[in-house]
Structures are given as structure tokens and as C-alpha cells.
Amino acid sequence: MQAVVIGGGVVGCLIARELSRFRIKVVLVEKLEDIGQGVTKANSAILHGGYDDPPGTLRARFCAPGNLMFDKLAEELKFPVKRTGSIVVAKDRNELPKLEELLQNGINNGVKDLRIVGKNELRELEPHISDEFNYALFCGTAGITEPWMVAIASAMNVAANGGEVVTGEEVIGGKINEGRVTEVFLSSGRKIEADLVINAAGLFYEKVASAFNVNVPPVHLRKGEYILLDKKASELVNMIIFPLPTAAGKGKLVVPTVDGGVLLGPTSVELPEFSPEDVSTTDSGLTSVRESGEYLIPGIDNAKWFIKSFAGLRPETVQKDFYIKRAEELANFITVGAMRSPGLTAAPAIAEFVVSMIVPETGIDLVRRDDFVPCLEERVKIKELPAGKVSEMIDENPAYGRIVCQCNEVSEAEIVQAIRDGARTIDGIKFRTRAGFGRCQGGFCSWNIAKILARELKKDLSEVRQNSEGSWIVDGKVRQ
Ligand SMILES: Cc1cc2nc3c(=O)[nH]c(=O)nc-3n(C[C@H](O)[C@H](O)[C@H](O)COP(=O)(O)OP(=O)(O)OC[C@H]3O[C@@H](n4cnc5c(N)ncnc54)[C@H](O)[C@@H]3O)c2cc1C
Known part of the structure; x- marks a missing residue:
């Protein structure tokens, strides 16, 4: 039996790794030159606690459990995770109910180590926070990672367990026989036999689905612009700092990076058309990111510390939720798309869910291997x-x-x-x-x-x- 996973982002790579635990040959296909270079490359890199995802959504279901899976995953695959913790800050008693709402939502979502702190503890946690803030929702399970390394290490582990990782080749369609995909076609002309197909193509999940005549919710894009600051800025920041969320999302943050820098951002701007190559940054976007950083941590808007700006694109749907489903039209075709935030955090839990709950819907009975090797050798730094x-x-x-x-x-x-x-x-x-x-x-x-x-x-x-x-x-x- 052979499974073809389309898309070498964090979602596709973790699903491919999860499949590798079973007696099925896994072929992971990525159209770019390397793994983890799509949405997985440009985001806030936060392992979210999971307290702000609305009840009843797949985001709420998978974020908190996904977060907790990262320690074991990081130990096995040797990528970095830092449990910095996070705070959502509020100015006064008028804003306190919003923190209480997030706290209750977090408890309902199963988030651990979550509490509201007053001014004194807030200052101990984050000494350089603006004096305007008097309360915060602290989340001890929040952390940071290198998302591309989660994908790269998972793909290496797939290969180490006998799978094949194909890069620089685009999936362009396939052969369908009696309601099942039997072959997947690559841009090079290669044809890969397939018993199971997983569409984890990130921004392109709709395009890939339509290449197999499968209907999925239409995708639109929402851009997030960032500024990366020099390591010197990290003297002002201990943990992930969120303003109060709004209808537009979690807001523009101050986030430490695992290698000692600091990120400011992201913005949240709907793109008027589907333009997945548009990762340009704008003067207005970067100015708003700087202003928001300065609002949270006075002094962080220091031009000497700016070393790079970049942007990432969120694959959005009107449902504002992940889309994880076996196709009605094709019995062995599963789409895992619309992976907006917290898709990185949720990815390990989603991978487990897809393999244990959705794959059986395809009629495939996976049998566990007893020779799966979960660990990679540590690379010297x-x-x-x-x-x-x-x-x-x-x-x-x-x-x-x-x-x-x-x-x-x-x-x-x-x-x-x-x-x-x-x-x-x-x-x-x-x-x-x-x-x-x-x-x-x-x-x-x-x-x-x-x-x-x-x-x-x-x-x-x-x-x-x-x-x-x-x-x-x-x-x-x-x-x-
Ligand atoms: C601005 C921003 C901030 C975010 N912040 C966070 C955060 O802090 N925490 C969090 O948990 N989540 C966050 N997210 C969400 C998270 O980044 C995504 O959910 C996650 O990276 C999605 O991974 P993916 O594998 O679905 O997509 P991708 O990484 O895009 O992977 C899909 C891959 O499929 C490949 N592909 C496409 N078409 C084909 C084809 N036909 N054939 C072969 N390969 C193909 C692409 O090249 C790509 O590499 C953020 C997202 C954005 C944009």
C-alpha cells in the first residue's frame, strides 16, 4: 500500500510521519525546492495555549492538545521549543471582563497553567511592559519553536523510516478509477501509485482539490507583515506579549524568537484577490507593527534594531476554521486545508486525528509497524x-x-x-x-x-x- 501526501509544510510532514508508523509506504511531495518553505516559513512561530479559539471549532479542539504534544515531538525530532509563556495584557477594570472571557474559554478548551495576574506579578513577568497595563492573562504552556524545523525534521524522519521525500515537483492531478485515486501525476511526468492521497497543500489546497475534481471551501488570503529585531531587543522581552484580541484576530504582538531575536507583528489584511506569491511588505503595515510594539514595550521601536521585514499569508475561509475531511467525490482523498493560526500548534494533534479517525473512513485498514524509529540523531550546533x-x-x-x-x-x-x-x-x-x-x-x-x-x-x-x-x-x- 502507498500513501501520497501533497505538501511539505508542517501539516503534510507531520501527517506523513504519523502514517510512517504503519505498514504503508509514504511518498511526501513538495513543489518547492525544500521542505517547510510555504506558510510554515513565515509566521509568528508560537505554540499557542489555545484559550482564544471559539468553542465548537476544530481550532479549539486541536490547539491545546497539539501544544502539549510538542515536548515529546521536539525531544524525538531534535528541534527547539522554548516554553516562554505568554501574556495578554489589559489596561483597566473595563478590559478585565475580556481577560475573564478568555480564561473561561481556555478552561473549556482544556488549556493548563492559565490565570489572570495583577500589576505586581505582571511587572515581575515582564519588567519592561508599558506602565499602562495593570492586568494580564498568563499562559504557562505557550511557547516558541522553529516551524520549518518541525517540518524538515519530520520529513527526515519519514525518509529514515523508509518513506520517500520528493522536492521540486508539483502534483498536477491523478488517475481516478471507480471513485478512488489510483495514481498521482507530478509535473515532471512521473506517476506515483496511490492507495491514499492527503491534500495538505497549504495556500493551494483548493487548487489541488480541484485538480482531482474535489470540492472544498474556497480559500482567500490574509497577509501578516512582520519586523525582525536584533538580539539586543531581547533584553526588553521575556515572553510572548499579546494586546487584547479584536474581531480581526490576536493582534500585533511582541514575540521572542528561539535564536534570541524578537519579532514585531503580524498585521492582518485581507488580500483583494488570490495572490499567493504576494509576500511584499508595506510602509503602512510596518509602521503599524512598530507602533503596536512600542505600545506594549516602550523603547522597542528602535530603528537600529530592525534587521528584516517579511510577510506570511494565512489561508482563510468564511468558516474561519480548519477544513479536515475525506472527499465526498473520492473515497481515498483527504483534504487538510484552511490551516490558519493556530495551525502550527494544532498540527501534531491533527496528524494523529487524520491517521486514526479519517483514514479509516477511506476503507483502508492501517496496521502498525513494530520497527518505526521515532527519533532523529541530534545535529551539532x-x-x-x-x-x-x-x-x-x-x-x-x-x-x-x-x-x-x-x-x-x-x-x-x-x-x-x-x-x-x-x-x-x-x-x-x-x-x-x-x-x-x-x-x-x-x-x-x-x-x-x-x-x-x-x-x-x-x-x-x-x-x-x-x-x-x-x-x-x-x-x-x-x-x-
Ligand atoms: C502571519 C501568520 C502567522 C501565524 N502564526 C502562527 C502561530 O504563531 N502559531 C500557530 O500555531 N500558527 C500560526 N500560523 C498558522 C501556521 O503558520 C499554519 O497553520 C501552518 O504553517 C500551515 O502549514 P501547512 O503545512 O498547512 O502549509 P504550508 O506550510 O504552506 O505547506 C503546504 C506546502 O504544500 C506545497 N504545495 C502546494 N501545492 C502543491 C502541489 N500541487 N504539489 C506539491 N506541493 C504543493 C507548498 O509549496 C507548501 O510548501 C500563522 C500563519 C500566518 C500566515
Whole structure:
């Protein structure tokens, strides 16, 4: 038996990994050059507590349990999770009922370690919070992660368990026989036999569904713009800080990142048309993000700390909820789409639900394997090791001593390992090792990383790309 999972974002990768526990060959297909480069790449990276998702929604059902699954998952797959905690801040007694509503909703949703704190405790938790705030809803289970690493590590684990991970190939349709998909067609012309098809194509779940003549709720896009701040800003921030939520969503936040930076944002703006390539940022969006940051933490709007702006797109439906369903039209085709926030947090619980509850609806009886290997080997991060250990590593392999990314202290040996793990582009290296993620955003190290990629992949430098087709770094030699 063979399952084809379409989409190498956090949702598709975790479903593919969950399927790998059973006696079914898993083929994970991602149209981009690398795993985790769609919505999974550009978001707030928060493991939400789950207190603000409306009752009765799939968001409410899967967020809190998904959050709690991250500790074991992170231990097995060796990606970082920091349980920073979060606060939703309120100014005065008029705003207190909103916090109480969130608290009650959180209790109903099964959220643990949730309570309202007064001014003194708020100041202890977050000493630089604006003096205007007197109350907060504290959530101890909230945390942060690197979403792309959740996807990349899950895909590596799929491969380690005998699955196949195909990148740079788009699913364009399939063969249908007696109401079931029997083959999935890729853009290269390859045809993959399929007993089960999971559509986890992110922003493109509607497009993929329609390629199989399956109806799903129409998707529209809502953009979120961010500013990434230098590590120096982290002196002002301990945890995830939310303003009071509004009808537009959770609001513009201040969020620490796992590698020591700080994010401001996101905005929440409906795009007038379906334009999934539009990840541009705007002057007005970034100004509003800065102002909101400053409103929460006075002093954080410091131009010297701005190192990058970016935007992510949320796949939305009028139902404002995830869409998880076996197709009426095709017995073995399941769509897991409309994965707006908290899709990252909910993803592990959704993966378990899809495999245990929805796959049986397709008529497939999955049998557990007894040889599934849940753990990945830890990848070395020189920066996180004590000096004595680093010198031992350098004695064994001098490439650990050649630091390529000065901002995040990433060595040549780590970059080579990332290439062995599947990185094929400069962004592939960046997302796996953090080289190029720091203050200079690759200004100093990209060139050396390109040379290492060319050397290890035995390519000409002109063939090395930043990420996708056409994003080359050098065009050719100017002098022989
Ligand atoms: C601004 C913003 C902030 C957010 N903040 C949070 C947060 O803090 N916490 C949280 O829990 N959630 C958050 N989310 C939601 C979370 O990021 C998403 O729910 C999650 O990343 C969705 O993952 P996915 O796998 O469904 O989509 P994707 O990551 O987009 O993966 C789908 C993949 O399918 C591929 N694909 C598409 N079509 C095809 C095809 N035909 N063939 C092959 N491959 C294909 C795409 O290239 C893509 O890589 C946020 C989202 C946004 C936009």
C-alpha cells in the first residue's frame, strides 16, 4: 500500500510521519525546492495555549492538545521549543471582563497553567511592559519553536523510516478509477501509485482539490507583515506579549524568537484577490507593527534594531476554521486545508486525528509497524556547546573550527551536514543551521555558503540558488 501526501509544510510532514508508523509506504511531495518553505516559513512561530479559539471549532479542539504534544515531538525530532509563556495584557477594570472571557474559554478548551495576574506579578513577568497595563492573562504552556524545523525534521524522519521525500515537483492531478485515486501525476511526468492521497497543500489546497475534481471551501488570503529585531531587543522581552484580541484576530504582538531575536507583528489584511506569491511588505503595515510594539514595550521601536521585514499569508475561509475531511467525490482523498493560526500548534494533534479517525473512513485498514524509529540523531550546533566540547570536535574535524556565519556562529561542518541532510539552496542552509539568520542576514556569509554548496554538490557556482528556480547568486565569471 502507498500513501501520497501533497505538501511539505508542517501539516503534510507531520501527517506523513504519523502514517510512517504503519505498514504503508509514504511518498511526501513538495513543489518547492525544500521542505517547510510555504506558510510554515513565515509566521509568528508560537505554540499557542489555545484559550482564544471559539468553542465548537476544530481550532479549539486541536490547539491545546497539539501544544502539549510538542515536548515529546521536539525531544524525538531534535528541534527547539522554548516554553516562554505568554501574556495578554489589559489596561483597566473595563478590559478585565475580556481577560475573564478568555480564561473561561481556555478552561473549556482544556488549556493548563492559565490565570489572570495583577500589576505586581505582571511587572515581575515582564519588567519592561508599558506602565499602562495593570492586568494580564498568563499562559504557562505557550511557547516558541522553529516551524520549518518541525517540518524538515519530520520529513527526515519519514525518509529514515523508509518513506520517500520528493522536492521540486508539483502534483498536477491523478488517475481516478471507480471513485478512488489510483495514481498521482507530478509535473515532471512521473506517476506515483496511490492507495491514499492527503491534500495538505497549504495556500493551494483548493487548487489541488480541484485538480482531482474535489470540492472544498474556497480559500482567500490574509497577509501578516512582520519586523525582525536584533538580539539586543531581547533584553526588553521575556515572553510572548499579546494586546487584547479584536474581531480581526490576536493582534500585533511582541514575540521572542528561539535564536534570541524578537519579532514585531503580524498585521492582518485581507488580500483583494488570490495572490499567493504576494509576500511584499508595506510602509503602512510596518509602521503599524512598530507602533503596536512600542505600545506594549516602550523603547522597542528602535530603528537600529530592525534587521528584516517579511510577510506570511494565512489561508482563510468564511468558516474561519480548519477544513479536515475525506472527499465526498473520492473515497481515498483527504483534504487538510484552511490551516490558519493556530495551525502550527494544532498540527501534531491533527496528524494523529487524520491517521486514526479519517483514514479509516477511506476503507483502508492501517496496521502498525513494530520497527518505526521515532527519533532523529541530534545535529551539532557549535554555538550551543561548551568551549571544551567545541575544541574536542575541532580536533576530530577541523571544519567545526571554520566559522562561516559570524552572527550565529555556524561552522562549515554544520553547513556540510545540512547539505547531507538535503539542503540544496542558500535558504535550505539558512533554515537548517541558522547561518544567515542573524544581524547581517547573510550579507557576509552567503557567498561562502554558496561556495560550500557548489563544492559539496559538485556544481558550478552559477548553478547555486538562493531558494527557487531563477534565484541565482552569480550569473557567471566576469574575468577568466
Ligand atoms: C502571519 C501568520 C502567522 C501565524 N502564526 C502562527 C502561530 O504563531 N502559531 C500557530 O500555531 N500558527 C500560526 N500560523 C498558522 C501556521 O503558520 C499554519 O497553520 C501552518 O504553517 C500551515 O502549514 P501547512 O503545512 O498547512 O502549509 P504550508 O506550510 O504552506 O505547506 C503546504 C506546502 O504544500 C506545497 N504545495 C502546494 N501545492 C502543491 C502541489 N500541487 N504539489 C506539491 N506541493 C504543493 C507548498 O509549496 C507548501 O510548501 C500563522 C500563519 C500566518 C500566515
